[in-house]
Structures are given as structure tokens and as C-alpha cells.
Amino acid sequence: MMDFMNELTLNHWTWFVIALVLLVLEIALPGVVFLWMAMASVIVGGVVFFAPDLGWEGQLIIFAVLSIISVYVGRTFLRRNPIETDDQNLNQRGRSFVGQTYKLIADMDNGRGKVRIGDTNWTVEGDFDGLAGDKVKVVDVDVTYLIVEPV
Known part of the structure; x- marks a missing residue:
């Protein structure tokens, strides 16, 4: 060695x-x-x-x-000197959905349901009972799921 x-x-x-x-x-x-x-x-x-x-x-x-x-x-x-960007939602894809309206593709069960956005199914949460086909509006994002309210 x-x-x-x-x-x-x-x-x-x-x-x-x-x-x-x-x-x-x-x-x-x-x-x-x-x-x-x-x-x-x-x-x-x-x-x-x-x-x-x-x-x-x-x-x-x-x-x-x-x-x-x-x-x-x-x-x-x-x-x-952090690197600044014009896109405040960069690397926060869910933030771009806030304010948008989508249809539930699954009934809300215990405050949770699903919506389809593009080619992805997103879990949604809300304090209401919704049925598949009901429209919901995204009001916030919590890491991996969207927080919605009925339209």
C-alpha cells in the first residue's frame, strides 16, 4: 500500500x-x-x-x-442574494390551481374527494359533502392536496 x-x-x-x-x-x-x-x-x-x-x-x-x-x-x-423569479408558483404546482373551478370525480368521503386536473387526479379536502360531478373551487393548497369549497 x-x-x-x-x-x-x-x-x-x-x-x-x-x-x-x-x-x-x-x-x-x-x-x-x-x-x-x-x-x-x-x-x-x-x-x-x-x-x-x-x-x-x-x-x-x-x-x-x-x-x-x-x-x-x-x-x-x-x-x-437569492435567485429571484417572476413565477411565484415555481416548483409549487398546486398553487397555480388556486381560484380555479373543477368537477369532483369521486364523492367527498369524510371531507376528502378527488378532482382531475389535466392528466392527474388530485386529492381534495373540504368541510362539505359533495358528489361526483359537483363543481368545487380551489381555495388553498396543503402540500399534497387541494383545499376546496363548493361552488
Whole structure:
């Protein structure tokens, strides 16, 4: 094992490939963490390009320190400057249904029923007894179900 560690060499291309892998992970997984680590990897690749005699221990230490700093700075920046959107209902699909009227496709049973919106059946809740075919108006959303009232 020690022979392997003594002969381990990381060149600038290794760090650029690591950066590419980290970018793929950033795309595939939630959270903005791997982007900052990829940037640290690119910087280490640049350092190794200009200082090829830097040992793998030094490279890993530089990468670790730069990763910690870049993740901290990046997260702090995004916390202070959140990404704004014109669509207030982005990633909240149910919010776009508030104020709309739909027909029940199932009787209300213990305050719960179903409506069909597009190609999806949504569970609805309300404090009334409704029959299939009755019209209901969406007044609010509670995570996975719509809150309705009779029309």
C-alpha cells in the first residue's frame, strides 16, 4: 500500500477530470455544493500546471482548503442574494390551481374527494359533502392536496 501512495501522481488533467465529474454530480444531485468543489478542483489543476512538482499531499490539502472556502463563500453569497423569479408558483404546482373551478370525480368521503386536473387526479379536502360531478373551487393548497369549497 505504501508503494502505491509513494507513486501516486496527480497532474493538472486529473484535476480537470475531477472538476468535470463534480459538475456532473452538481447537475444530477440537488443542492449547490459540487459546483464550488469543481471550481476548487480547476484552481488546483491550474496550480499543478504551473507547479508540476507539487506532491499529491499538497494538492489534496490545497483542494480541501479551497473546497471548504468556496463552499462557504458560495453558500453565503446565495443566502444573501437569492435567485429571484417572476413565477411565484415555481416548483409549487398546486398553487397555480388556486381560484380555479373543477368537477369532483369521486364523492367527498369524510371531507376528502378527488378532482382531475389535466392528466392527474388530485386529492381534495373540504368541510362539505359533495358528489361526483359537483363543481368545487380551489381555495388553498396543503402540500399534497387541494383545499376546496363548493361552488
